[in-house]
Amino acid sequence: MASSSQASRAHPPHPNLAFRRLRGSRSPGEFATAVRRAARExxxxxxxxxxxxxxxxxxxxxxxxxxxxxVFLHMFPGLTLTDLGFTAREDVRGRGRRAASEASGARRPASPFPQPCCPFDGGRPNSHSDIDEESDVLRRAFMTSGSATVAAASLGLGLGSGSVPAQRRVGEAEVGAVEEAVRRIRLLDDRHGGDGLYRRAAQPLKAAYALLDAGTWSRRSTADRLHAGAGELALSVGWLAHDSGRFDDARSHYAEALATARVAGDPALEAHAFCNTSFLARDAGRYREAVRTAQAGRQVARQVASPRLLSLLALREAGGWAGLGDRTGCEQSLARAHAHFAQGAAPDDPEWMSFFAEPELEALQAQCWAALGDFTRAAHHARRAAALQDHRFTRNLALYRAELAADLARAGAPDEAAAAGEQVLALLGDVRSSRIRTMLADTARVLAPHRRAEGVAAFLDHHASATRRVARA
Incomplete structure (x- = not known):
């Protein structure tokens, strides 16, 4: 990116020897596993x-x-970021220098691009919300303008009018920007859902594929990383479309990622694409397609040393069997899912699977039992999913509670369903997900005949008010 490349020239990277010493004899993959484990702690x-x-x-x-x-300070108690070989945050972001400059009356030069905003700060470029503070890359990855030029600028790809100059050389800065955009999208989706993100997230995706179309690279590893990054970006944007009810858009993005995976010969990316496609097919009511694509994903995932990936694919297949009403097929797939999950995390677990922990395992089982009509059993798993989920990951917490409310309503517990529904409503100010709102609307319809049950009338009134607010927005 223009800003990143300039920063790189101003601050050429120096190896972080202190961090390397802390890794010791562990491989980078083993150390990454230890970091993820410490994060869960x-x-x-x-x-x-x-x-x-x-x-x-x-x-x-x-x-x-x-x-x-x-996480790092938890892993190495008593050490500071400086002890770990990092630079002070204010120096990296230039705030110390900016404060000194502003104190002396100096004015900052105007930016050649529109000032980026966090999608959830109400359009205030200088918001200090926790989302805005998460990373400066977040600001660069989501721009308020919809033009391809600004999308390119947001990734730092320097695409000018929206097309890449012929024989454009692609290097670490461009590939790193694509990979970081994927991480930022996933972080924001974890907290807020897909509705407010989809249009903005499509901008860096266009820029990434423009690079694939016209870029050149001196090393095969750079090309492989760019293909993988662009494919993962397509899947992330596809998921935002999926979560916000744009199923046709999601299907297109997932197909794009699958094609990218096959061109690049990337089995991990291909398995991810099949996994998402299976989930989408189930949500769209195409249950046989859900089964077939999950099975296809399982075949290619055997080339990836990740039991957790196989577990998730087994759960996707179980969802398809449940939609078909095949209890035996569903139970067999769930048994495989548990067997793979019990093997634990592995160094080769794909990065995108950080969401797949015990709460998600419980939630997907709840969906299977609900599809089979066993709502009491579904509610048991949904309750466990909500109880186990970290409350800071608001979107999944809202999803699991919405599932719980739906299952309780159909299991004949309207008072408990209303209480769970109220908890979801309390989270919808931060979460924008058509999928969750649709689930809650279905629950409200099921509860409507039970208005006299404790808490149900209040929930129905609150839900109606929230629905009207969304319609006016």
């Missing part, structure tokens, strides 16, 4: 892999974002 979720550890040790990440900071 303190309720964080970080997408750490061997590549991220390599970037830290190479000095490309001068200061980690706040989530990684908390």
């Amino acid at each position: 303190i309720g964080e979720q970080v997408s750490c892999d061997a590549r991220y550890i390599g970037r830290v040790e190479a000095g490309e990440i001068r200061c980690p974002n706040y989530a990684y900071e908390r």
Whole structure:
């Protein structure tokens, strides 16, 4: 990116030897696994892999974002970020220099691009919300303008009028920007859902594929990383479309990612694409397609040493069988899912699977039993999912509670369903997900005949008010 390349010239990366010493004899992949484990111990979720550890040790990440900071300080109690070989945050972001400059009356030069905003700060460029503070890359990855030019600028790809100059050389800065955009999208989706993100997230995706179409690279590893990054970006944007009810858009993005995976010969990306396609097919009522695509994903995932990936694909297949009303097929798939999950995390677990922990395992089982009509059993799993989920990951917490409300309503517990529904309504100010709102609307319809049950009338009134507010927005 223009800003990143300029920063790189101003601050050439220096190897982080202190961090390398702390890794010791462990491989980067083993150390990344330890980082993810430490994150779970303190309720964080970080997408750490061997590549991220390599970037830290190479000095490309001068200061980690706040989530990684908390994890690293938990792993190495008594040490500071400086002790870990990082640069002070205010120096990386230029705030110390900016404060000194402003104190002396100096004025900052105007930016050649529109000032980026966090999608959830109400359009205030200088918001200090926790989302805005998460990473400066977040601001660059989501721009308020819809033009391809600004999308390119947001990734730092320098695409000018929206097309890449012929024989454009693609290097670490461009590939790193694509990978970081994927991480930012996933972080924001974890907290807020897809509705407010989809249009903005499509901008860096266009820029990434423009690079694939017209870029050149001197090393095969750079090309492989760009294909993988663009494919993961397509899947992330597709998921935002999926979550916000744009099923046709989601299907197109997932197909784009699958094609990218096959061109690049990337089995991990291909398995991810099949996994998402299966989930979408189930949600769209195409249950046989859900089964077939999950099985196709399972075949290619055997090339990836990740039991957790196989577990998730087994759960996707179980969802398809449940939709078909095949209890035996569903139970067999669930048994495979549990067997794979019990093997634990592995160094080769894909980065995108950081969301797949015990709460998600419980939630997907709840969906299967609900599809089979066993709502009491579904409610049991949904309640466990909501209880186990870290409350800071608002979107999934709202989803699991919405599932619980729906299952309780159909299991003949309207008072408990209303209470769970009220909890979801309390989260909808921060979460924008058509999928969750649709689930809650269905629950309200089921509860309507039970208005006299405790709490039901209040929930129905609150839900109606919230629906009217969304319609006016």
